[in-house]
Amino acid sequence: xxxxxxxxxxxxxxxxxxxxxxxxxxxxxxxxxxxxxxxxxxxxxxxxxxxxxxxxxxxxxxxxxxxxxxxxxxxxxxxxxxxxxxxxxxxxxxxxxxxxxxxxxxxxxxxxxxxxxxxxxxxxxxxxxxxxxxxxxxxxxxxxxxxxxxxxxxxxxxxxxxxxxxxxxxxxxxxxxxxxxxxxxxxxxxxxxxxxxxxxxxxxxxxxxxxxxxxxxxxxxxxxxxxxxxxxxxxxxxxxxxxxxxxxxxxxxxxxxxxxxxxxxxxxxxxxxxxxxxxxxxxxxxxxxxxxxxxxxxxxxxxxxxxxxxxxxxxxxxxxxxxxxxxxxxxxxxxxxxxxxxxxxxxxxxxxxxxxxxxxxxxxxxxxxxxxxxxxxxxxxxxxxxxxxxxxxxxxxxxxxxxxxxxxxxxxxxxxxxxxxxxxxxxxxxxxxxxxxxxxxxxxxxxxxxxxxxxxxxxxxxxxxx
Amino acid sequence: xxxxxxxxxxxxxxxxxxxxxxxxxxxxxxxxxxxxxxxxxxxxxxxxxxxxxxxxxxxxxxxxxxxxxxxxxxxxxxxxxxxxxxxxxxxxxxxxxxxxxxxxxxxxxxxxxxxxxxxxxxxxxxxxxxxxxxxxxxxxxxxxxxxxxxxxxxxxxxxxxxxxxxxxxxxxxxxxxxxxxxxxxxxxxxxxxxxxxxxxxxxxxxxxxxxxxxxxxxxxxxxxxxxxxxxxxxxxxxxxxxxxxxxxxxxxxxxxxxxxxxxxxxxxxxxxxxxxxxxxxxxxxxxxxxxxxxxxxxxxxxxxxxxxxxxxxxxxxxxxxxxxxxxxxxxxxxxxxxxxxxxxxxxxxxxxxxxxxxxxxxxxxxxxxxxxxxxxxxxxxxxxxxxxxxxxxxxxxxxxxxxxxxxxxxxxxxxxxxxxxxxxxxxxxxxxxxxxxxxxxxxxxxxxxxxxxxxxxxxxxxxxxx
Numbered sequence: 039x040x041x042x043x044x045x046x047x048x049x050x051x052x053x054x055x056x057x058x059x060x061x062x063x064x065x066x067x068x069x070x071x072x073x074x075x076x077x078x079x080x081x082x083x084x085x086x087x088x089x090x091x092x093x094x095x096x097x098x099x100x101x102x103x104x105x106x107x108x109x110x111x112x113x114x115x116x117x118x119x120x121x122x123x124x125x126x127x128x129x130x131x132x133x134x135x136x137x138x139x140x141x142x143x144x145x146x147x148x149x150x151x152x153x154x155x156x157x158x159x160x161x162x163x164x165x166x167x168x169x170x171x172x173x174x175x176x177x178x179x180x181x182x183x184x185x186x187x188x189x190x191x192x193x194x195x196x197x198x199x200x201x202x203x204x205x206x207x208x209x210x211x212x213x214x215x216x217x218x219x220x221x222x223x224x225x226x227x228x229x230x231x232x233x234x235x236x237x238x239x240x241x242x243x244x245x246x247x248x249x250x251x252x253x254x255x256x257x258x259x260x261x262x263x264x265x266x267x268x269x270x271x272x273x274x275x276x277x278x279x280x281x282x283x284x285x286x287x288x289x290x291x292x293x294x295x296x297x298x299x300x301x302x303x304x305x306x307x308x309x310x311x312x313x314x315x316x317x318x319x320x321x322x323x324x325x326x327x328x329x330x331x332x333x334x335x336x337x338x339x340x341x342x343x344x345x346x347x348x349x350x351x352x353x354x355x356x357x358x359x360x361x362x363x364x365x366x367x368x369x370x371x372x373x374x375x376x377x378x379x380x381x382x383x384x385x386x387x388x389x390x391x392x393x394x395x396x397x398x399x400x401x402x403x404x405x406x407x408x409x410x411x412x413x414x415x416x417x418x419x420x421x422x423x424x425x426x427x428x429x430x431x432x433x434x435x436x437x438x439x440x441x442x443x444x445x446x447x448x449x450x451x452x453x454x455x456x457x458x459x460x461x462x463x464x465x466x467x468x469x470x471x472x473x474x475x476x477x478x479x480x481x482x483x484x485x486x487x488x489x490x491x492x493x494x495x496x497x498x499x500x501x502x503x504x
Numbered sequence: 505x506x507x508x509x510x511x512x513x514x515x516x517x518x519x520x521x522x523x524x525x526x527x528x529x530x531x532x533x534x535x536x537x538x539x540x541x542x543x544x545x546x547x548x549x550x551x552x553x554x555x556x557x558x559x560x561x562x563x564x565x566x567x568x569x570x571x572x573x574x575x576x577x578x579x580x581x582x583x584x585x586x587x588x589x590x591x592x593x594x595x596x597x598x599x600x601x602x603x604x605x606x607x608x609x610x611x612x613x614x615x616x617x618x619x620x621x622x623x624x625x626x627x628x629x630x631x632x633x634x635x636x637x638x639x640x641x642x643x644x645x646x647x648x649x650x651x652x653x654x655x656x657x658x659x660x661x662x663x664x665x666x667x668x669x670x671x672x673x674x675x676x677x678x679x680x681x682x683x684x685x686x687x688x689x690x691x692x693x694x695x696x697x698x699x700x701x702x703x704x705x706x707x708x709x710x711x712x713x714x715x716x717x718x719x720x721x722x723x724x725x726x727x728x729x730x731x732x733x734x735x736x737x738x739x740x741x742x743x744x745x746x747x748x749x750x751x752x753x754x755x756x757x758x759x760x761x762x763x764x765x766x767x768x769x770x771x772x773x774x775x776x777x778x779x780x781x782x783x784x785x786x787x788x789x790x791x792x793x794x795x796x797x798x799x800x801x802x803x804x805x806x807x808x809x810x811x812x813x814x815x816x817x818x819x820x821x822x823x824x825x826x827x828x829x830x831x832x833x834x835x836x837x838x839x840x841x842x843x844x845x846x847x848x849x850x851x852x853x854x855x856x857x858x859x860x861x862x863x864x865x866x867x868x869x870x871x872x873x874x875x876x877x878x879x880x881x882x883x884x885x886x887x888x889x890x891x892x893x894x895x896x897x898x899x900x901x902x903x904x905x906x907x908x909x910x911x912x913x914x915x916x917x918x919x920x921x922x923x924x925x926x927x928x929x930x931x932x933x934x935x936x937x938x939x940x941x942x943x944x945x946x947x948x949x950x951x952x953x954x955x956x957x958x959x960x961x962x963x964x965x966x967x968x969x970x
Contacts, residue, residue, distance in 0.1 A: 070825030132827055135724065202825055243728060247826050256790030258601065260940040261813045262709060262911025265841050266805035267794040268786075272814035272836075273749065280746025283739065320733075324722030325866045328733040339732035347727045348738035349829050354816040355837060359536030359668055360713050360874035361598055362839055362912075363815050363940050370738075371821060373828055375731050400791045408826030445728025446828075474726040474829050 039114070039185045041497040048180045048489050055176045055489065056148070056159065056482065058088070062128075062168050063146040063161040069104055069129030070202035078104050078198050081128045081168075085196055088175065092182040094194065099214075101206035104129065104198030108217065111178075113191040119503035120422075121191035122496075123220035125449050125461070126171035126227060127200035130163035131474045138476035151481055152470070153233050158479040165467045165480035170226035171196060173466060173488030180493055189500035193220055197449060200227075203247065203409035204448040211456040222422045223453050224495070226488065228465030231312070231439040233481065236430040236491065238423060239463035241341055241442035242450055244376035244413035246386045247349075249406040250393055251369035252278075258354075259364040269398045271368040272353040278396045279370055282346055286332035289346045289374070291392045294385065299378045301342050309337045312439060322470055341442025345375040346389075371408070375444065382410045411448040416460045425498040426462055433491045464491065505580070505651045507963040514646045514955050521642045521955065522614070522625065522948065524554070528594075528634050529612040529627040535570055535595035536668035544570050544664050547594045547634075551662055554641065558648040560660065565680075567672035570595065570664030574683065577644075579657040585969035586888075587657035588962075589686035591915050591927070592637035592693060593666035596629035597940045604942035617947055618936070619699050624945040631933040635946035636692040637662060639932060639954030646959055655966035659686055663915060666693075669713065669875035670914040677922040688888045689919050690961070692954065694931030697778070697905040699947065702896040702957065704889060705929035707807055707908035708916060710842035710879035712852045713815075715872040716859055717835035718744075724820075725830040735864045737834040738819040744862045745836055748812055752798035755812045755840075757858045760851065765844045767808055775803050778905060788936050807908025811841040812855075837874070841910065848876045877914040882926045891964040892928055899957045930957065 048055075067081035068074040082098040082105045089096035089109040096109035107128065113119070133143035141147045146161035159169070174194075181188045195218065199206055211218065228239040254271040255264070284290050301309075316336050320328055330339040339345075353368025355361035374385055386407075393403055417423070418440055430438040443463070450461045466488035472478045514521075533547035534540040548564040548571045555562035555575040562575035573594065579585070599609035607613045612627035625635070640660075647654045661684065665672055677684065694705040720737040721730070750756050767775075782802050786794055796805040805811075819834025821827035840851055852873075859869055883889070884906055896904040909929070916927045932954035938944045
């Protein structure tokens with residue numbers, strides 16, 4: 039089946055594709071906040087309806103949390119080649135801080151981009167991950183319009199809890215192993231090396247995320263009456279958290295680095311050849327130079343070294359002005375990015391043990407889990423990966439880079455362990471897309487090339503049969 | 505002029521006095537939050553109207569902040585004895601956390617008390633300071649009803665910013681020195697030793713209160729992309745604040761203890777004789793024992809030792825669930841309780857210098873002042889103090905205790921420095937009144953005895969002339 043008319047249709051239909059993405063972006067599917075549950079549900083239904091228009095058998099399957107969108111297409115009549123599972127997520131991060139958005143986070147707008155005369159679409163989820171999900175959906179649509187369907191068998195699985203710990207994913211995979219059988223998983227939730235250089239990601243960091251609340255006195259206290267005689271949970275929490283890193287920026291939790299796999303020499307060399315621009319990377323966030331674990335390059339710290347970050351801190355009086363109070367409790371949201379071969383459960387236990395070991399007299403901890411998944415590495419020599427590289431070369435002016443990623447995509451590890459096949463991570467985001475930040479955006483050039491790349495990969499995957 | 509008919513009138517009129525206090529408590533005069541400015545103004549007007557019904561010349565005088573209620577009465581015809589200034593404040597602390605209140609903070613209710621068959625009134629400001637202000641206002645009212653006015657010349661000054669740093673107080677005192685001339689200031693904003701034992705407070709701690717915000721990256725960041733390569737303001741703030749105390753619970757700011765005056769032997773002995781019940785004090789807040797500066801008794805830590813407490817802590821994502829973000833900034837509300845002879849400006853500078861010295865690379869601090877006033881000591885041998893002791897002995901079953909106080913009443917120091925006379929601190933609160941906490945209350949028995957005590961003190965002050 040011819041690829042060129044598919045690509046021609048994609049170009050002709052691009053404005054409509056942007057309009058469809060805008061419709062999806064208008065739905066505030068913030069999975070972590072129960073206030074948005076109905077909207078999150080709405081986003082799932084929107085995708086099911088859209089997939090059905092492309093000849094997919096689609097449904098929003100119930101889970102213990104937000105629904106899982108599952109859609110299948112058996113490919114051309116009589117097709118008996120490989121089946122590709124496409125994974126993405128339709129939920130988004132909370133939009134706060136709202137006051138820093140130049141336009142409503144759920145009112146997508148098209149603005150001039152910083153790249154030449156290009157344009158970008160601005161909204162929460164523009165690139166993470168609704169925009170990237172639409173790159174392969176639009177590719178399916180084009181194949182459907184031109185050839186009646188994709189050239190290979192396709193299963194689509196879109197999750198609604200990627201931004202809130204993926205609590206339902208593994209139970210769902212275990213219960214639906216047969217329905218989700220495939221030969222490889224394709225994920226578009228990662229980035230390009232730069233706007234002209236596509237990338238295939240082979241390393242992803244894992245994560246352990248807990249919320250720890252330190253409870254002290256049984257009520258808020260007057261700091262004049264009790265100050266000096268009681269454990270102040272704010273003081274105590276700061277002291278305990280403040281000791282989590284040493285002077286060299288290393289995490290002080292016993293055993294934290296024990297299982298960390300060091301990079302191979304040739305890997306380190308290849309990363310060096312990528313010529314990472316530290317000044318540009320840090321400059322874009324208003325900092326002069328990187329700051330982190332001593333003796334490690336920025337790329338190592340981002341891709342192959344574990345971290346511990348406080349993502350949220352609260353205690354005492356949060357309002358305007360002054361209140362002379364000693365709060366009864368103080369809390370922190372703490373996440374660790376993990377690398378091969380750290381065991382998430384071991385790290386979680388070590389973190390909790392560390393906090394408990396430092397419990398001040400008369401105080402107690404309350405812990406809540408917000409996620410626990412291992413880092414992963416995928417093989418760099420599979421037929422699917424080679425096919426993807428061939429496809430990317432046809433669409434982009436520069437050779438694809440094979441890179442790591444500092445973020446976590448829990449699904450990739452779960453699919454590897456439970457469904458038994460690897461993932462191919464091909465994404466079209468850029469470092470300055472403000473993922474998880476105000477004014478998140480997706481370059482329309484990246485959106486268009488992403489659709490073309492997926493359409494081309496489909497034809498390369500189909501060619502693997504012969 | 506006879507005292508007994510005044511006391512009789514107070515008893516007969518007590519239910520009406522409780523009703524009047526309830527009216528005042530219904531006004532949410534939270535001075536620190538601009539959203540309540542109109543209500544704060546309303547509380548001032550309410551007091552002006554009430555004072556006028558007692559023959560006072562009263563007005564809500566404008567200031568750079570909330571109005572100052574000033575009222576004067578020249579005493580009996582031809583009176584030429586001492587003039588007493590009564591100080592109190594009509595503003596209150598913010599009521600949060602609201603969910604811990606058993607009834608609306610501004611919907612006063614009468615409930616059975618923990619003391620015998622007594623009753624208590626529950627509301628924000630019940631004791632701090634509206635209830636205490638009403639103890640002397642009701643005494644003036646009774647003297648007015650029975651004898652046409654108080655037996656001495658009286659000036660009343662009620663502040664609207666005591667809970668928010670008293671920003672307008674000193675400018676107002678400087679501009680109105682003549683109007684506020686008096687021989688002594690009587691303050692009812694402190695506590696009793698216990699429900700049967702009145703107390704006169706001769707030591708008050710001072711305070712320095714600043715808000716410090718640490719700014720890092722120019723926006724919130726994805727903790728996967730940037731985690732490990734940037735200063736995380738939440739991590740950094742915890743580390744900096746966590747070093748403010750040493751293992752012995754002493755504040756590590758250079759020079760913090762340099763000017764602290766040690767107690768005299770006989771003072772320490774007298775405090776020992778008070779037989780402070782540490783188990784009860786800590787038990788009431790759910791802790792087993794006190795925790796603080798090593799080698800100091802709980803009373804020393806409360807009355808004569810300085811402290812540093814974080815009253816509020818914030819950074820990153822504060823909402824429900826998880827967000828894998830590195831916040832662009834993190835902040836803390838920090839207050840130090842000061843003792844004689846610490847200099848508030850020196851301590852403030854030392855704290856700021858300490859924080860600035862520990863500024864992480866590429867970050868900057870933003871500071872905001874929320875209060876700065878010295879600790880004070882008042883002489884324990886004045887004629888007014890002896891008169892007050894005589895009065896308290898007539899009203900209460902136990903001898904008055906002469907004590908310190910861990911809290912701060914900025915006005916007392918300002919009056920001493922600017923108006924040039926001392927204060928007499930006689931208050932009727934109890935340790936378990938939940939001052940600054942949910943379910944703040946005032947025992948009706950204390951309210952009634954407070955009114956009687958003020959009525960009796962007025963007659964003892966009048967007797968000083970002869």
